Structures are given as structure tokens and as C-alpha cells.
Amino acid sequence: MVKLKDIAETTGYSITTVSRALAGYKDVSEATRRHIVDIALSMGYQPNAVARQLRSQKTDTIGIIIPAHDSRFSDDFFSELLMGIGYAAAHNGYDLLVSAQTSSDEMSAYQRIVGGNRVDGVILARTRRSDPRIAYLKEVGIPFVVSGRAAPDEPSDFPYIDADSQQGIYAATRHLIQLGHRNIGIVLPPLDIAFTPYRLMGYQRALLEANLPYEQANVTYGDLRRFGGQQAAHALLTQRPQLTAIVACNDAMALGVMQAVESLGLRVGADIAVTGFDDISVAEYATPPLTTVRQPIQEIGQRLVEMLVHIIHRQPLEHPQTLLSPTLIVRQSCGAKQS
Amino acid sequence: MVKLKDIAETTGYSITTVSRALAGYKDVSEATRRHIVDIALSMGYQPNAVARQLRSQKTDTIGIIIPAHDSRFSDDFFSELLMGIGYAAAHNGYDLLVSAQTSSDEMSAYQRIVGGNRVDGVILARTRRSDPRIAYLKEVGIPFVVSGRAAPDEPSDFPYIDADSQQGIYAATRHLIQLGHRNIGIVLPPLDIAFTPYRLMGYQRALLEANLPYEQANVTYGDLRRFGGQQAAHALLTQRPQLTAIVACNDAMALGVMQAVESLGLRVGADIAVTGFDDISVAEYATPPLTTVRQPIQEIGQRLVEMLVHIIHRQPLEHPQTLLSPTLIVRQSCGAKQS
């Protein structure tokens, strides 16, 4: 690899001058600058990013840690978000350092990435209740943004972007009620996920507004994956045969719910209406197509990156905390349209 | 941030000794080693990865560049591969540096990442005909592995993993023939993609074997996205009304083909059989579910990482070039099963 020293030797200038010439400082004459640049180009010089990072104490890199996967199934929401973040980062002149949690010790990845000075800032996804990761990032004082605000009873004293879960689930539930459903079940995410209470509140609000009773027995929980939705829905439907609709709190679980419905010999949309949340790309192609609450995943990724870059550059944020209004996408799984 | 110097000062040992104690060298006594480790722990020491990288000339990082996106649609195949690679990298003790192509100048991202010494090795996906990226990586001599071999008329003189495209498309086409189809169209990827000729060959082989004529007019091309498949199929079906089946060369295009079929008032599976390639997660949920050729995407990611790590460590590869046999997944879109 050719380095500054090599260019200095072949041009006869000092390392300092070569460095400053390439950086475009104005205390090097136009003639020598051009000469140095030409030589550097012809020698195929590429600055060593690591050395530069060490000296200038910045990396032009954003870190993100992907959650541990305990199943073979892919997390479509997360990978769409990841791609969105990747493109946005590149667009803003940043690279993306992706690290996966390996062991049970979830903090070690963060400590390695952040404490090791490998990134200028971090994006954190899927906030949890009293999230230790957020506490850590606050403590070390590194710039970070979060996809998803804190639980309602905790302070969201950090920059975030989030879809309005309550409003989204409210819209979905109300839609089901308007279609005539009176016995509506819900499959919630685990309680330690920060957005779970919001989604429950949206469900409750819609019931309340329609003078329908809120019954504990209609509420179950599943991990955010398909299998979790399937298990939860199976239990729900066998114990509560009067149900005619199920609100699932993300699309992956909604697909599982649909599986469970069919495995019980019922028809999705006709016998049991199903709705999801996220509008991952699968949703549109599901059988029947899934009525769901759309989050603009790619846009969220993009805005997260833009916020983070602002923070890194110590520029003030005009909207440090953004709540996006999700939109209800009505397809066939709720029975509103004929397929 | 606490550094070696700080630990050296509080313990009274030199920086050298602290460094060697933490690294577990045996020329530091057990007593002092323990003492130093304790102090380091209590001070919350995290080694500065950048400094370490500069000194030791290795980064424990794998690079991957995601292709430019000219549409809002996500590339499901690529993001599944990316997640697989991410997990596998973590599992092997590597981080993943993801960089997206921004400008039209596709090489600049590679030069920045590779020439800048930011990674120990690179994974390259979606090989193209006489791919300049491969030439570059060979030239600079950095370890790399490729997802997808070279075109049949070019040397595949690099380590790769690939699904056997020819066999996969052959299996899909033969299946259609066995179902009684005699007029089968195909939507190929662009010609500059390396696997395109293999897929065409699989199609031709199946026709030949069944004594069916190969007709140029039944062949079209689409970019690898859904819209490309839709356009291609629309043209194909209007110009060749005798067609009863279409082989699409990836799932995204197959979904587009299904759209086109329906927009022409025909029924997928009943009037026109459709098959895809990849088995991305959407395929299973398509309406009707898509008959396709499965590539084990996650496994490919995992094996790519393992190969790359071997190369980085200068360990010989037992199988530097792997061709995986894909399996035909029969669902309803080909009309073989009733939905």
C-alpha cells in the first residue's frame, strides 16, 4: 500500500506538505498541489482510514447492533430497517458497522463497538423497558438515536423516531369494530418491549369508544416472530371460540395467527379477521393479503441516520423526538374486501 | 476513555507490562497479572480498537458493499443474505462493515473500504460478467469470497459459493413440462449478471430433453425486481398468447409475473403456471404460494463467512468452490396443487 511517505519521497516534498496538499490547504502553492495530487493519483494512493481515525478521533462510521436470533427465521422488519439505514448512511458519507450479539451477554457487543472507539454514533432499535443499552450509551456520552420511544411510564429523554403505536392499533381495532366485530382478541408483544403498552392502549381505547368490554381473556402474548403468533392465536381461539377477529401487533405474528386460524379449519377474513402491524413486504403477498398498519420503515431508517449525523456534528435537532402517524392499509385479511 | 497509560499510572507498572498482562503473556507474574486485570476491570478499560488495528494491521472486520438501489423496493434476497452474513460474522469473531454504493462510480466504495485498510476481507455478491470488482480485489490481493460464480465462458478462478442455477431452473422447467405444459416462457435476468447463462441453459436443457423447441420469442429479460418481472411478463403474454407457463429467474420477478398475469384477467396456476427462484420469505405467502427453487440463503451467508475467515487466516480451503444443489419447492403457483 502506498502511503504519504512514499508520495513525499517521489515528489521530494515532506509528508506534511503532501498531506496538506491532498487536503487542499491553501498554504501550499497551486503548482505543487497539482503536482502532488497527480503523483498521488498515479501511484494509486488511498489514505489509510485506520490511521486517520486514530489521529483525528473520528471514524465516519455509524454502529448498529442486530439483536440475537434464536431461530432460523429472518426478521423482516429489522432487515428492512437495516437496509434503509445502510443506504442513508452512505448518502450522508458514513459507513455502517454492523455487529451481532453473540453470547447471552448483550452489552459486550456495545462495549466493544462503542468503548473501542469504532464508531461516532450508534443507532439502537427495538427499545425495551428500562433498557440497559440506553443507560450505557447515555453514560458514556456517545451520540445515539433510537428507533422506538420508551414505555409510557418511563422517561423518553433521548432522541427517537417512532410510529404512533397507540394510534395504529386503535385504527386497526376500530376498523374491525366498524366491520361489525364485537369479540376481538389481541396478540401483544412481550411485556418488556417498550411499545407493548402503547399498542395495548390503542386496543383498549377503541373498545372503550365503542362501549365494548375489555376482557383479559382476549389478550395474549407472543414473541415477535411468526411461531409466537401461531401459538398465541391457537390458544386464544381454542379458549375463546366466540372471537371473530384478532389484532396482531406485528406482521410476523399476524402471519402466524393466520396459520393458526387455518389449522383450526377456519378461514381468514371470512371466519376470523386478522390485522397486523409494520407492513413488511410479505404483508402484501400473504394469503389473503394482510390488512395492517404501515410504518414507513425505509423512511424511519433514513431519518434516524439524519438525526444521528446532526448530533454527531453537534448541530441542534429541530425535532429530537418524532412520532410518525402510521396509516391503516386495508387488504383482505380483515374481510373488508373480497379477495 | 481510560487507556493503557492510565492503568500503568495507577498500578505503577509500565505500559508494556500492562499490555502484556492483559494479553496474558507468561512473562508477567501471576500476582501482578491479577492485580492489573483487577484494576483494568474496575476502571472500565476497553481497548481502543482503532489503535490496535493500526498497530497490528488487522481489523477483525469483514466488508460488504450493498448494491445501489434505484427503487424504493427492498431487495429481499440481499437483505436475507446480509443478515445471514452478519450473524455468521459475529459468530466467528468478526464485525461487519457495510457500505452502500452511492454514486455512479461503483468502485469508489471498494477502494475506500479495501484501500483504506478498513477490513481484513470482503464478501462480494451478485457476480457480473467480467466483474471489475473481482478484478480489483484480485489486484490488491485482499482476501475475498464471492456469492455466485463467474459466467460459463469466463474463469471462476476465485473462491465462491453458488447455487446450481442450471440445475435449479432445469428442475423447475421439467416440473412444468411434466404438468403438461408445452409452451413455456422464461424471464431472464439482465445479460450482464453472471448466472443468467446458467439459468438459460437449465431451461434449454429441460426443453431439449422433452423434445420441445427452443424459441427465442419465448425469452425475455427483466431487471431482478418485481416491476421488471411484471413488464417482461406483460409483453411476453400479449405477444405469445399460446404460453401456459412462465419460468421467472428470481422470486421478485415471479411476483411481478403473477401481477401481470392477473392484470391480463388470467389466473395464476390455473391459466398460467409461474415459478420463481430463491425462496425468499415472501414466496411462501404469495397468492397463490409460489413454486420456486430454494437457495439456502442464510446457509450461504454462513459458509461465505467461514470460507473468508479461513482465507484471512491463511488456512487452506477444502472446498474453495462450492456448488449447492437447490431444491424445487412445489406450491400452488404452478398449478400442481389445489389452493
Next chain:
DNA sequence: GTTGACATCCAAAACGTTTTGGGTTATCTT
């Protein structure tokens, strides 16, 4: 008491940049 072996430690160099704090000319002012 000298020698060698061993255990334990450390100063300094190196990795490739950027930046600091000048130094040397040449040109301009008076």
C-alpha cells in the same frame, strides 16, 4: 564468586495520519 538460567519487567519503536508551531525565502514598503 562467577556463570548461566530464569523470571520479571520496561524503554522505545512502529503503525500512517493530522496538526502545531514554527522556519525560510521572496516580495513589498518605507
Next chain:
DNA sequence: AAGATAACCCAAAACGTTTTGGATGTCAAC
């Protein structure tokens, strides 16, 4: 012709590690 100013250049330090090549001290063996 001296002093001031500007234009151009550079040596050395710094970023935080790891590694090299000893230095020092202790102890056993002769």
C-alpha cells in the same frame, strides 16, 4: 537597505496500541 509581510514549506508531536530487544534481579550450580 532595513523591516514587514506574505507565501510556501517542514520537523516533530500526537493518537493508543503491540512488539522488539534488552535490563535487572534472583537463585542454583559450579
